[in-house]
Amino acid sequence: MTVTDELLANAERYAATFDKGGLPLPPARRIAVVACMDARLNVYGLLGLAEGDAHVIRNAGGVITADQLRSLAISQRLLGTTEIVLIHHTDCGMLTFTDDEFKESIRRDVGVKPSWAAEAFTDLETDVRQSLERIRLDPFIPVKDSVRGFVYDVRTGRLSEVK
Amino acid sequence: MTVTDELLANAERYAATFDKGGLPLPPARRIAVVACMDARLNVYGLLGLAEGDAHVIRNAGGVITADQLRSLAISQRLLGTTEIVLIHHTDCGMLTFTDDEFKESIRRDVGVKPSWAAEAFTDLETDVRQSLERIRLDPFIPVKDSVRGFVYDVRTGRLSEVK
Numbered sequence: 001m002t003v004t005d006e007l008l009a010n011a012e013r014y015a016a017t018f019d020k021g022g023l024p025l026p027p028a029r030r031i032a033v034v035a036c037m038d039a040r041l042n043v044y045g046l047l048g049l050a051e052g053d054a055h056v057i058r059n060a061g062g063v064i065t066a067d068q069l070r071s072l073a074i075s076q077r078l079l080g081t082t083e084i085v086l087i088h089h090t091d092c093g094m095l096t097f098t099d100d101e102f103k104e105s106i107r108r109d110v111g112v113k114p115s116w117a118a119e120a121f122t123d124l125e126t127d128v129r130q131s132l133e134r135i136r137l138d139p140f141i142p143v144k145d146s147v148r149g150f151v152y153d154v155r156t157g158r159l160s161e162v163k
Numbered sequence: 164m165t166v167t168d169e170l171l172a173n174a175e176r177y178a179a180t181f182d183k184g185g186l187p188l189p190p191a192r193r194i195a196v197v198a199c200m201d202a203r204l205n206v207y208g209l210l211g212l213a214e215g216d217a218h219v220i221r222n223a224g225g226v227i228t229a230d231q232l233r234s235l236a237i238s239q240r241l242l243g244t245t246e247i248v249l250i251h252h253t254d255c256g257m258l259t260f261t262d263d264e265f266k267e268s269i270r271r272d273v274g275v276k277p278s279w280a281a282e283a284f285t286d287l288e289t290d291v292r293q294s295l296e297r298i299r300l301d302p303f304i305p306v307k308d309s310v311r312g313f314v315y316d317v318r319t320g321r322l323s324e325v326k
Contacts, residue, residue, distance in 0.1 A: 004194065004246050004311055007211065008322065010210050011209050011321075014208060014210075015321040020320070022318075026202075028202070031166045031170070037218040039214070039216055042212075042213075043219075045177060045207070046173075047173050047174055048170065048174070051208070057200045059231070059233070059234045060237040065229075067231070070282070071200055074265075077268075078256055078265070083167050091188055094237075096241070102241070106240070112302070114303045116232070118237065139273050140273060142272075157178040158174075
């Protein structure tokens with residue numbers, strides 16, 4: 001039995017008591033959250049989100065790349081969100097390597113390097129600011145009145161805003 | 164008071180009772196989930212995940228683009244995950260437009276089109292299969308023994324596997 005099979009059994013239990021079948025497509029709270037994929041960062045639990053509240057966009061690092069700009073443009077232009085929250089976190093895997101090292105290790109293994117940037121970083125707050133700036137510089141995201149960035153502390157469960 | 168401020172108040176409450184400060188960086192269940200950003204899709208609730216269990220990668224559509232391949236390569240190569248679950252869902256916003264329409268509407272608004280593909284789709288199961296195939300064809304993701312795709316029904320809370 002794989003872990004996938006175990007999670008599917010959990011999904012059967014979720015469906016058995018499901019009572020949120022009437023929710024509309026646009027997020028009720030009109031907000032999009034961009035966060036790291038890290039397993040310890042429970043975005044719903046942390047922000048007190050319920051089904052229907054917010055778009056949740058996640059990737060390695062919570063960094064802003066073309067695909068997050070695409071998702072945010074769709075979120076705002078087609079589904080009416082107007083606020084953006086960005087969350088990086090302490091003890092992030094992206095602090096443990098460099099793009100050059102990682103891509104060279106892939107080249108040694110596979111024979112070629114991927115064409116993408118790995119987006120590793122050395123300082124959390126600097127990278128939050130850079131990701132916020134990538135959003136601010138993007139011409140296709142229309143609403144930027146509330147674009148705020150945070151660092152989540154995986155030891156304390158606490159969010160700190162990056163100014 | 165913005166919605167962001169309200170979510171920050173929720174985050175204070177989360178931190179006040181936080182008791183998961185000792186979790187390691189690699190996901191305990193060694194699995195990565197890729198899902199749509201849709202507000203009604205509560206990945207933690209649906210799959211019964213707790214803090215520390217799984218990488219969660221999300222974007223508009225739950226489609227596989229370069230950034231999800233990057234995140235999955237980091238997840239497997241640096242943080243030891245070995246299974247992948249992909250989740251699209253019914254009533255998805257990506258079913259409501261075409262790339263051409265959306266990009267033309269942006270051009271009319273901003274003056275230029277974004278260089279990214281919007282990744283809209285017309286059939287859920289076909290797009291799940293395409294996203295699974297993008298993972299299978301990627302040379303940089305090493306472990307592909309368990310890569311499975313599902314459609315989540317937002318009316319019933321039920322997951323159906325796409326074979």
